[in-house]
Amino acid sequence: MTQRLTTSAGCPIADDNNSISAGRRGPLTFDNFQLFEKLAHFNRERIPERVVHARGTGAYGSFTLSRSLSEYTRADFLQHLGDETEVFVRFSTVGGGQDSSDYARDPRGFAVKFYTREGNFDVVGNNTPVFFLNDPQKFPDFVHSQKKNPRTNLPDAARMYEFWANHPQSLHQMTILMSDRGIPLSYRHMNGYSSHTLGFWNEQGERYWVKFHFKTDQGIRTVTNDEAQSLPAHGAQQDLVEAIDFGEFPSWTVKVQILSEEQARSFPVNPFDLTKVWPHKLAPLIEIGKLTLNRNVDNYFAETEQATFAPSNLVPGISASPDKMLQARLLAYQDAHRYRVGVNHNQLAVNAPRCPVNHYQSDGSSTGIQNGEVNYYPNDQRDLPRPDPSVQAPPLPLLGDAWVGTFSQDDEDYFSQAGELFRLMNPEQQGQLFDNIGGGLAQATPSAQERMLDFLNRADPNYAQGVLQAMRQHVPAANTA
Numbered sequence: 001m002t003q004r005l006t007t008s009a010g011c012p013i014a015d016d017n018n019s020i021s022a023g024r025r026g027p028l029t030f031d032n033f034q035l036f037e038k039l040a041h042f043n044r045e046r047i048p049e050r051v052v053h054a055r056g057t058g059a060y061g062s063f064t065l066s067r068s069l070s071e072y073t074r075a076d077f078l079q080h081l082g083d084e085t086e087v088f089v090r091f092s093t094v095g096g097g098q099d100s101s102d103y104a105r106d107p108r109g110f111a112v113k114f115y116t117r118e119g120n121f122d123v124v125g126n127n128t129p130v131f132f133l134n135d136p137q138k139f140p141d142f143v144h145s146q147k148k149n150p151r152t153n154l155p156d157a158a159r160m161y162e163f164w165a166n167h168p169q170s171l172h173q174m175t176i177l178m179s180d181r182g183i184p185l186s187y188r189h190m191n192g193y194s195s196h197t198l199g200f201w202n203e204q205g206e207r208y209w210v211k212f213h214f215k216t217d218q219g220i221r222t223v224t225n226d227e228a229q230s231l232p233a234h235g236a237q238q239d240l241v242e243a244i245d246f247g248e249f250p251s252w253t254v255k256v257q258i259l260s261e262e263q264a265r266s267f268p269v270n271p272f273d274l275t276k277v278w279p280h281k282l283a284p285l286i287e288i289g290k291l292t293l294n295r296n297v298d299n300y301f302a303e304t305e306q307a308t309f310a311p312s313n314l315v316p317g318i319s320a321s322p323d324k325m326l327q328a329r330l331l332a333y334q335d336a337h338r339y340r341v342g343v344n345h346n347q348l349a350v351n352a353p354r355c356p357v358n359h360y361q362s363d364g365s366s367t368g369i370q371n372g373e374v375n376y377y378p379n380d381q382r383d384l385p386r387p388d389p390s391v392q393a394p395p396l397p398l399l400g401d402a403w404v405g406t407f408s409q410d411d412e413d414y415f416s417q418a419g420e421l422f423r424l425m426n427p428e429q430q431g432q433l434f435d436n437i438g439g440g441l442a443q444a445t446p447s448a449q450e451r452m453l454d455f456l457n458r459a460d461p462n463y464a465q466g467v468l469q470a471m472r473q474h475v476p477a478a479n480t481a
């Protein structure tokens with residue numbers, strides 16, 4: 001039987017094409033409540049887009065464990081070989097709005113929500129192992145400098161390079177972004193990284209530090225600036241949706257790097273500095289399983305747009321680390337979700353844990369689920385939820401006094417790893433790097449150019465030389481800064 005069209009309150013609708021009017025050519029009447037509902041709902045179809053990572057694509061799949069990590073962590077989904085955990089993954093670009101292109105030279109977000117039996121664990125990472133910053137104070141300034149010029153509303157390379165020239169800590173990530181790896185051909189053809197160091201803790205209360213790597217099984221494939229120009233804005237979205245619809249399920253081999261607390265203390269780089277990688281020779285990659293995407297969303301807005309990933313979504317056995325950027329992200333994302341989706345965002349199907357959720361929180365906008373009449377704790381009801389002290393993470397040793405003075409970055413080495421990466425590139429890759437930086441840096445102010453060339457020189461004199469030559473081939477565009 002054909003289903004009847006109804007209002008959102010379920011009332012059957014007789015006519016959805018014509019409004020009620022006073023006579024054929026007359027004005028509308030006030031009993032057009034069906035029309036009013038339709039227009040009012042239409043006005044509210046948009047929620048704020050993500051302030052960064054606005055443009056993205058999501059899909060469901062699973063993570064299958066191929067190596068037990070019980071010696072390092074009590075995380076429920078990392079114990080038994082063959083254990084399968086449902087996941088939702090959202091890939092994104094960072095700087096552009098929802099209507100920008102999938103082919104911007106920009107890092108790609110790689111956010112994974114593991115629906116474990118002990119709650120959701122989110123790895124909200126990127127396709128790069130490092131980031132531009134290691135102190136969250138600079139994040140809004142950084143994002144402002146990379147987005148459009150607020151006056152012209154146009155992309156503005158001068159602002160980007162002015163920021164980078166003031167922040168040597170950005171050099172490593174800038175080198176990756178400007179390299180031949182800067183524009184992935186599709187979301188299937190790139191790696192993902194937690195980038196941050198997270199904590200593992202086991203049944204004995206011993207703590208380890210860990211980084212997650214998701215290595216694409218499709219192989220890395222990238223495009224040049226020129227190739228990117230000829231690709232459709234929605235190309236990466238289409239590639240993922242069609243691959244899954246056609247049964248070509250993309251997968252990633254999941255690996256971890258692990259350090260004991262003792263190893264971390266004598267590690268040659270600060271293991272909590274997000275601008276640095278852990279050399280694989282010192283912390284080898286350990287394969288732990290496979291991530292596969294095999295189901296598209298039924299509704300883009302309901303699922304992908306309303307998905308709320310949070311670095312604070314941790315499970316027993318996995319903790320945060322002292323990484324300053326991560327610490328700030330523990331606050332920033334939940335705050336963003338309350339604003340963007342609402343206080344009860346975790347009740348939406350895409351975000352809802354697949355395990356029982358028991359708490360004494362009440363009410364709030366769009367509450368769909370409420371617990372019983374006791375919404376306070378402690379209470380005298382034996383069968384109601386109570387805390388479980390066994391899931392308490394071990395205490396985090398502090399390495400020094402809390403310091404309210406200025407945190408100086410002057411004694412940090414932000415050049416060696418950028419130089420090492422540069423020397424790993426073949427001449428053709430180095431040529432692309434020179435050209436990509438040269439084109440943008442040519443538009444920056446002379447003082448920004450000078451400082452940037454100094455940073456490049458400290459990474460490797462050939463790096464600076466190559467960029468300088470490339471700059472000379474670019475006629476500076478009008479500098480709007």
Ligand code: HEM
Pocket residue numbers: 049050051052053056090091092108109110111124125126131135136139194195196307308309325328329332333336337340
């Ligand atoms: C202090 C530093 C940072 C702050 C304050 C910050 C803040 C934010 C905010 C507010 C959003 C939008 C969230 C939403 O509306 O749902 C976001 C999205 C995102 N961020 Fe960050 N971010 C920071 C650093 C990073 C870093 C270092 C990474 C990667 C290693 C990262 C990866 C992502 C990803 C992947 C998303 C999109 C998640 C999704 O698909 O919904 N962010 N960030």
